[in-house]
Amino acid sequence: MTISGNEDPELTTRLVRSIAQDLEFNLCGIAPAVSPPGYHRLVEWINAGHAADMEWIPRRLSAYQSPEGIQPGTKSVISLAMNYHDGSSAAHDGSSTAVENQLRVARYAQGAADYHDVLRSRLKKLTTQLSLQCPESRNRIVVDTAPLLEREFAQLAGLGWFGKNTMLINRRIGSWFVLGFILTTLELQYDRPSEHNFCGSCTRCLDACPTNAFPEPGVLDARKCISYWTIEARTQPVPENLSEQFGGWIFGCDVCQEVCPWNRFAPHQAIPELQSQAAITELGVLDWLSMTESEFQDRFRGTPLQRTGRTAMVRNVILAAGNLGLKNTIPALMTLRSDPSEQIQLAAEQTLARLKM
Ligand code: SF4
Ligand code: SF4
Numbered sequence: 245m246t247i248s249g250n251e252d253p254e255l256t257t258r259l260v261r262s263i264a265q266d267l268e269f270n271l272c273g274i275a276p277a278v279s280p281p282g283y284h285r286l287v288e289w290i291n292a293g294h295a296a297d298m299e300w301i302p303r304r305l306s307a308y309q310s311p312e313g314i315q316p317g318t319k320s321v322i323s324l325a326m327n328y329h330d331g332s333s334a335a336h337d338g339s340s341t342a343v344e345n346q347l348r349v350a351r352y353a354q355g356a357a358d359y360h361d362v363l364r365s366r367l368k369k370l371t372t373q374l375s376l377q378c379p380e381s382r383n384r385i386v387v388d389t390a391p392l393l394e395r396e397f398a399q400l401a402g403l404g405w406f407g408k409n410t411m412l413i414n415r416r417i418g419s420w421f422v423l424g425f426i427l428t429t430l431e432l433q434y435d436r437p438s439e440h441n442f443c444g445s446c447t448r449c450l451d452a453c454p455t456n457a458f459p460e461p462g463v464l465d466a467r468k469c470i471s472y473w474t475i476e477a478r479t480q481p482v483p484e485n486l487s488e489q490f491g492g493w494i495f496g497c498d499v500c501q502e503v504c505p506w507n508r509f510a511p512h513q514a515i516p517e518l519q520s521q522a523a524i525t526e527l528g529v530l531d532w533l534s535m536t537e538s539e540f541q542d543r544f545r546g547t548p549l550q551r552t553g554r555t556a557m558v559r560n561v562i563l564a565a566g567n568l569g570l571k572n573t574i575p576a577l578m579t580l581r582s583d584p585s586e587q588i589q590l591a592a593e594q595t596l597a598r599l600k601m
Contacts, residue, residue: 256378257433263373264324267366268515270417271325273401273435277311277318277427280396289463296466298476307391314392315384315427320434322370322426323398326363328352329420330519331512347529347564350471350496352422353548354525355518361546362517363387363424371426378430386425394423402435405442408461409449409500415442418510419501442506449500454489470497475548478556481590487563494532494560495549524549529568532561533576558583559591566595574599 257274264272286301286308295301307313311321328351352359364387371383386392395412399405403423404414411419443461450458457468466472470493473482482490490497501507514520524547535543540554549557562580565573577599580592 253431253433256374256430259377260322260370260374260432263370264322267369268326269324269366270327270421270511270513271323271403271414273323273398273403274432275321275323275397275400275437276434277321278400279310280308280393280400282393282396283309286393292459292465293467294459294463294465296472296477297480298466298472304391308393311392311397311427314386314390315382315429317382317429318384318427320428320430320432321392321397321401322428322432323394323401323403324363324367324424324426325398325403325414325417325421326359326366326424326515326518327417327421327511327513328355328359328518329418329507329510329512330514332520332525346492347494347527347532347561347568348492348498349494349524349549350498351420351520352518353495354520355514355547356521357517357546358548358550359422359518360387360389360548362515363422367424367426374426374428374430380429382429384427386427387423392425392427394425397425398423400437402438405438405440406462407449407504407506408443408447408458409504410462410464411501411504413442413504413506415506416511418507419504420507420510446505448503448505452499452503454491454497454499455486470499474556474560475552478553479587481587482559482563484594487594488567490560490563491567492564494557494564495552529561529565529570529573530576532558533565533573533580555585555587559585559587562588562591562595566598569599571599 261272290302311318364385367385371385374381374383398412404412407413413419450461455468455470457465459465470490474493474495537554544550577592577596580588583589
């Protein structure tokens with residue numbers, strides 16, 4: 245028997261929620277496929293130059309106006325959140341100071357698998373079920389790559405509010421989660437949007453940001469954000485006065501989440517694929533600095549670090565070595581001055597100058 249979803253939105257909605265739970269999603273919410281009310285904020289953000297060189301955002305600007313731009317006929321947007329915190333300690337959450345002097349990788353990227361792949365394969369199971377039950381439906385999976393204002397739809401679906409750090413925060417599970425979406429032509433029962441902002445007078449994230457990347461609460465200037473420079477800016481040199489504030493971060497940055505009080509008691513429920521791997525978090529600086537392209541590929545295949553690539557990652561490690569004052573890296577840095585990559589050469593020169601001071 246098949247269900248015509250448009251005839252029985254309640255039954256189909258129950259099915260969606262039940263499958264989402266079976267697939268270990270921590271949150272599931274559904275919003276109508278409206279024009280997102282925060283679209284004008286995206287326009288203002290781009291016009292202010294805060295998108296840095298992420299040209300794919302302004303290039304597809306008009307498509308962000310409606311889910312129709314991704315899948316014509318979409319009536320509902322299903323938002324699903326998956327926790328990626330596994331309970332390991334970090335520098336800024338009060339549980340450890342040891343990591344202050346280490347190379348650091350953002351939590352979402354510490355697992356053996358890329359969260360995009362993990363979510364996509366689970367969402368595929370959900371869309372397969374939906375298509376079986378409602379053969380007339382069309383269902384499109386979105387995980388980060390399509391022009392969808394993702395957090396906007398998650399907020400409309402009741403998953404959380406926009407923190408001053410721009411993250412979506414849920415009262416029960418904090419902000420350590422990644423988001424995946426299904427755009428469906430089915431009409432479903434909708435959740436109430438999260439309308440209340442529970443940040444109150446707190447400004448911890450704004451105060452803790454190492455690079456002052458928040459020009460105002462709730463607005464992030466990518467041109468100053470460590471995550472942008474260490475992940476997205478792969479081909480341009482990092483401005484020296486900025487990189488000196490990156491500390492040990494070599495891929496992303498979690499500081500504005502680590503300090504958030506809503507994460508203090510957040511559950512640690514990362515599924516095995518997203519749990520922290522010592523092979524990533526404890527890789528020594530000298531191992532990084534001697535890594536060839538093929539070793540990099542072997543080690544990081546299928547992880548988020550692979551997309552950023554060996555050149556940008558080694559550049560990031562060199563800059564971090566300077567920030568952490570790691571004089572034992574000097575011989576390796578001298579070798580890297582003749583690396584084929586100009587970025588690596590430049591970073592090695594800069595760090596050598598700092599370490600020899
Ligand atoms: S990720 Fe780091 S650098 Fe970027 S805004 Fe948050 S604290 Fe600042
Ligand atoms: S640290 Fe404070 S201000 Fe920042 S997002 Fe969390 S609650 Fe809101």
